[in-house]
Amino acid sequence: MLASTTKGLLQRFLNQRSCRREFKVAVVGASGGIGQPLSLLLKQNPLVGELSIHDMKNIKGVQADLSHICTSVQTNAYEDQELGDCLAGADVVVVPAGMPRKPGMTRDQLFEANAGVALRVACAVSESCPQALLAFVTNPINSIVPIAAELLKSKDAYDPRRLFGITTLDVVRASTFVGDFLNLNPRKVDLPVIGGHAGKTILPVFSQCCPSFQCQLEDIKRLTHRIQEAGTEVVIAKAGAGSATLSMAYAAARFVNSLLRGLNEEPDVMECAFVGYKSPCLPFFATPLVLSGKGIEKNLGLPHLDDFERESLEQMLPELEKSIQKGIAYAKENIAAKDEQEQCQKECQK
Ligand code: LMR
Secondary structure, rough: OHHHHHHHHHHHHHHHOOOOEEEEEEEEOOOOHHHHHHHHHHHHOEEEEEEEEEOOOOHHHHHHHOOOOOOOOOOEEEEHHHHHHOOOOOEEEOOOOOOOOOOOOHHHHHHHHHHHHHHHHHHHHHHHOOOOOEEEEOOOOHHHHHHHHHHHOOOOOHHHHHHEEEOOHHHHHHHHHHHHOOOOOHHHHHOOOEEEOOOOEEEEEEEHHOOOOOOHHHHHHHHHHHHHOOHHHHHHHOOOOOOOHHHHHHHHHHHHHHHHHOOOOOOOOEEEEEEOOOOOOOOOOOEEEEEEOOOOEEOOOOOOOOHHHHHHHHHHHHHHHHHHHHHHHHHHHHHHHHHHHHHHHHHOOO
């Protein structure tokens, strides 16, 4: 009896000392192939107090299902026009919404289908939770993040420290493939991946691998190519049934957890992501970042590169720049068209 009372007091003391906060996380696109396993993983995260899920349809069933899991995370579901309610007061908004690739498609070929998602979600964030950290999974990441940035700028709500394209799956794949190659636990492999999230814009920096990766250049080239084409490997294997969902959900959940650890003021939280805060080379670029309560505390910039990596970087820059500019141009055009339409409606009402 005495022992259990002492244990209870000790637990309460430890809880007070740890000062762990609980945050509201919103998942937009939560009934899709990535959204469901991502929500499942977040339902188990001790830093999440409220999990607010949104999709255009079928979301109530996902919420009923999640709500039976015995964790203290409270789940709330919102459909279609209720996006603003879903996001209200969110600390982190993560967006897996959008169409996946089919075999033979590039990520850029999803632009037409998914660009509107970036505009709609960024607009809702600017109205309902302008202080939130906003992280996109939606492809093509290389254009989606610039679109969201332009929309937020137009609403005076852009803070580059708080907008992210999630590239964690590239890092996860790099650790896995190198772990397999070296016969090591992949969790013990730390390999930064920089650039963007499509084909040759994905650049694993083997020269900075920890533990150090000593092998033939041919092996590095082969592994680099596998990491760059890993998304396509899954698209082909799924044969028309979509792209990576489980590994992407794992990667996005890891990234959200790192954002939450940063918000919780844990020191030295690091992840690579595609961002526009103090980015080297181009206005948006994936680099290693230190995360904190502000979102990005510090952009660690380009890691030191060897000759092969520097050459690969030079080769990817035109393609990445084109994708960024395509996103910016689309956003400017659509924001201007919307402003004009609103002005016209006002004139008609006079
Ligand atoms: C991935 O890397 O698996 C995702 O970006 C999905 C895709 O289309 O490849």
